[in-house]
Amino acid sequence: MKRIEDIEMMEVEDLLKVAEDNSVSVPEGLENRIAASLLAEKISQEEDAPAVSLRARWITGFAVAAACTVAAVFLYNPARSELKDTFDDPRLAYAEVERTFERISSKMSKASEMAYEATNEIGKPASVIRKINRK
Amino acid sequence: MKRIAFLAALLLVTIGSFAQDGKSIYQKYSDAENVSAVYISPAMFRLIGKLPEITADTEDGKVDLTPVISTLTGMYVIDSHNQSINSALASEVKKFITSGKYELLMEAKDNGQTMRMYTLGDEKIVNSFVMLALENDETTFICIDGKMNRKDLEKVLAEQMK
Numbered sequence: 001m002k003r004i005e006d007i008e009m010m011e012v013e014d015l016l017k018v019a020e021d022n023s024v025s026v027p028e029g030l031e032n033r034i035a036a037s038l039l040a041e042k043i044s045q046e047e048d049a050p051a052v053s054l055r056a057r058w059i060t061g062f063a064v065a066a067a068c069t070v071a072a073v074f075l076y077n078p079a080r081s082e083l084k085d086t087f088d089d090p091r092l093a094y095a096e097v098e099r100t101f102e103r104i105s106s107k108m109s110k111a112s113e114m115a116y117e118a119t120n121e122i123g124k125p126a127s128v129i130r131k132i133n134r135k
Numbered sequence: 136m137k138r139i140a141f142l143a144a145l146l147l148v149t150i151g152s153f154a155q156d157g158k159s160i161y162q163k164y165s166d167a168e169n170v171s172a173v174y175i176s177p178a179m180f181r182l183i184g185k186l187p188e189i190t191a192d193t194e195d196g197k198v199d200l201t202p203v204i205s206t207l208t209g210m211y212v213i214d215s216h217n218q219s220i221n222s223a224l225a226s227e228v229k230k231f232i233t234s235g236k237y238e239l240l241m242e243a244k245d246n247g248q249t250m251r252m253y254t255l256g257d258e259k260i261v262n263s264f265v266m267l268a269l270e271n272d273e274t275t276f277i278c279i280d281g282k283m284n285r286k287d288l289e290k291v292l293a294e295q296m297k
Contacts, residue, residue, distance in 0.1 A: 083162065086173045090182035093175050097183065097204060100173075100212055100277060104266055105292050107250045111243035 155231040157265070157278030161211040164224055164276075169217040175210040180281075203291050207281035214275050221274040228267045228276050237265060247271065254285075261285050 007015075018024065087093040165172035175183075184205045215221055237253035244250075248270045255263040261283040268275040 083158065083174050083176065085176045085179050087175070087179065090179060090186060093179045094183045094186060094204070096173055096212075097175065097207075097210060098200065100210065100279075101200070101203075101291060103275075104252070104264075104277065107243070107266065107268060108241065108252070108292055110245075111241055111250065114243055114245060 155227055155234065157209070157211040157231070157263070157280060160224070160227055160231060160276065160278070161213060163227070164213050164215065164220060167215070167217055167220050169215065170220070171212075171214045173210070173212040175207075177208040180204065180207045180209075200291055202287040203281075203283055206283045206287075207279060209278075209280040211278040212276070214273065216273055218272065221269075221272075224274050224276060225267065225269055228265070232265060232267075235263070237263070256283075256285070259285055261288055264288070 010018075085093070087096065161172060161174055164170055165174070184201075213224065215224055232253050235255055237255045240252040240254050242249070242251045248268070250266070250268045253265045253267075254261045255265075262280065264277075264279045264283070266275070266277040
């Protein structure tokens with residue numbers, strides 16, 4: 001029996017001679033087995049095909065959903081639309097800016113006062129210790 | 136699977152880029168009941184910059200606000216006395232602060248009242264200043280955007296404190 005390597009080394013003419021040689025017997029049922037194998041291969045390919053397609057559908061669906069979300073955010077995000085100025089007069093606007101800075105400063109001032117009071121409280125024990133030491 | 140993960144990450148980044156900012160918070164709450172709101176646009180700041188004299192009165196005289204005002208690009212103020220939205224407003228501001236990588240400048244708590252100030256920028260420039268004050272029945276949100284020189288801003292605020 002010839003090995004595949006040997007067959008591959010054979011010339012085409014030799015292969016044709018072997019093919020035409022009627023003395024070589026074909027195993028019984030070989031034709032059916034080949035047909036069955038081909039059919040099985042075909043079925044296998046058909047089963048694999050939808051799996052790839054399903055993944056592609058997922059990716060496409062996800063991409064479409066992502067595109068829709070981004071588009072929705074772009075179109076409906078209120079922050080993207082223009083706001084209207086509260087004041088038409090720059091002097092009034094300036095007065096409001098000034099007032100806002102004053103409010104911020106007032107809050108900062110309050111925080112500073114609290115910090116100052118806390119510092120005084122922290123200093124009390126030290127002052128008591130100093131008085132005790134003097135005695 | 137990698138593609139899906141990549142697309143999901145891309146989507147999250149995209150959505151993240153539309154996260155809260157001063158403008159969106161202003162837009163969301165400015166029309167609510169018992170809320171007073173002020174918005175000053177970059178164009179208005181340019182007009183203010185053309186005013187002949189920009190100073191603020193203090194006890195010791197006047198403070199020149201020009202160095203700060205001329206660098207501002209937007210100001211949003213929300214003053215809410217609406218109890219039903221105060222907590223939501225505070226929560227959104229906190230999210231905005233966290234996502235915007237703001238730095239806490241100052242925090243003061245007194246009798247259940249909290250005031251926090253945040254800045255965004257570096258040692259020299261302040262790109263955004265936010266103040267959130269939570270008082271008994273009032274929540275105040277102030278957001279000032281611009282390219283403010285930190286020293287100028289501190290000077291203006293300090294001089295007005297006098």
